[in-house]
Amino acid sequence: MRLRCAVLDDFQRVATELADWSPIADEVEVVSFDTHFDDENALAEALAGFDIVVTLRERVAFPASLISQLPRLRLLIASGMRNSVIDYAAAEAQGVTVCGTASSSTPPVELTWALLLGLARGVVEESNALRANGPWQSTVGADLHGRRLGLLGLGKIGSRVARIGLAFGMEVTAWSQNLTKERADEVGAELAATKEELLAGSDYLSVHLALSDRTRGLLGPAELALLKPTAYLINTSRAAIVDQDALLAALHEGRIAGAGLDVFDTEPLPAGHPARTAPRLLATPHLGYVSRANYSTYYGQAVENIQAYLAGSPVRRLP
The missing domain is CATH 3.40.50.720 (NAD(P)-binding Rossmann-like Domain)
Structure with a gap:
């Protein structure tokens, strides 16, 4: 048999x-x-x-x-x-x-940039409006060139995201608990002195850390409050690194410009989950590795x- x-x-x-x-x-x-x-x-x-x-x-x-x-x-x-x-x-x-x-680490790198660019240029909103005979141009895109890309983590994926940011002409800064200046220099990124400095200075913040006891809840209400109101947060790593309730509150209250998420506390995302209707959110169903x-x-x-x-x-x- x-x-x-x-x-x-x-x-x-x-x-x-x-x-x-x-x-x-x-x-x-x-x-x-x-x-x-x-x-x-x-x-x-x-x-x-x-x-x-x-x-x-x-x-x-x-x-x-x-x-x-x-x-x-x-x-x-x-x-x-x-x-x-x-x-x-x-x-x-x-x-x-x-x-x-x-x-392969290539697919999540590519999806990170799909989310970041989609947010920056209002791609989904503009496409939906065009297809529905809505307004012609309703958003003003956010620039990448000359803006600061902050990376939480500079490992295999984070370092590749960094190099693409540099190719766009962005200033790239990174931080993690064990990151050294030598490693940051290898990639062409600046080393932020503290996590708080990274958050406060980033125009785009992308998460590329492994989930562990040290990183779980790393970005909570206090940390998210440090982001600029014009900043975008992208998480294609692990949902539990970012306090989901705090992030949704920041989006609803307009305290950040937007977020791109590919990971969630519960997957598949339940029907009626608040992330399905949150404003300023570009979300994908964990496509990073797909x-x-x-x-x-x-x-x-x-x-x-x-x-x-x-x-x-x-x-x-x-x-």
Whole structure:
């Protein structure tokens, strides 16, 4: 009897199109789910008959309580090589092998600039007005050249965002708790002396930090109050780094010019969530990693992981 593999959150129904699953077709039946399970019991029921699960990024948590309800589960594959919502100890105790895949930083860099430019030039508002026979030109675009781009984090993604900002003729400043002047100089950015200095001086502030105990809630009401009323905030990193309620309040009260968000505390975003109707907000449904090249890597390497597991030599093991 063939093993059964579940592919979660295949919203676009492309998991079996963007990779070649034929090498495992004789041994594994692949079933993709195009809807999200936001209830653990419902998810456990749906996955009860599967030996292998492929999950996207950190959208679905696999705590001990879920893993214990999946006695058939033997292989769990997550896209990316870092996942904070899998209970690895519980997986090991139940004999579940956990593997990851490569993930490119290019798509989130590109989406960061899509959001920033969309905000600065009122792209969505102007496009909607044009298509609805509305006013011809209703916004005055914000400039990038000569303005200051502030970066919270200057790692793999932040440094690439910085270089693009420099190409636009922006002044680029960065800060994080461990950032050094030498690292900032490598990228061509200035090192802000403090987080507060970075916030107060930025015309555009973009978040590129990993979520940890140190960064959770890093931008709360007091920090957001330091931003200029003409400033824009972009977060394509992790929602919990920015206090969502405080940010929504700042948008409603017009204390900042706008925000671009690709990440939210709850995903998919529930119907009726205040972020769906907040003013001055350009929001996308966590598209940072969603690109044809990335998906081809995720699912292609998922197939490789399954092949290796079946051969008795798992690869790309996590954590």
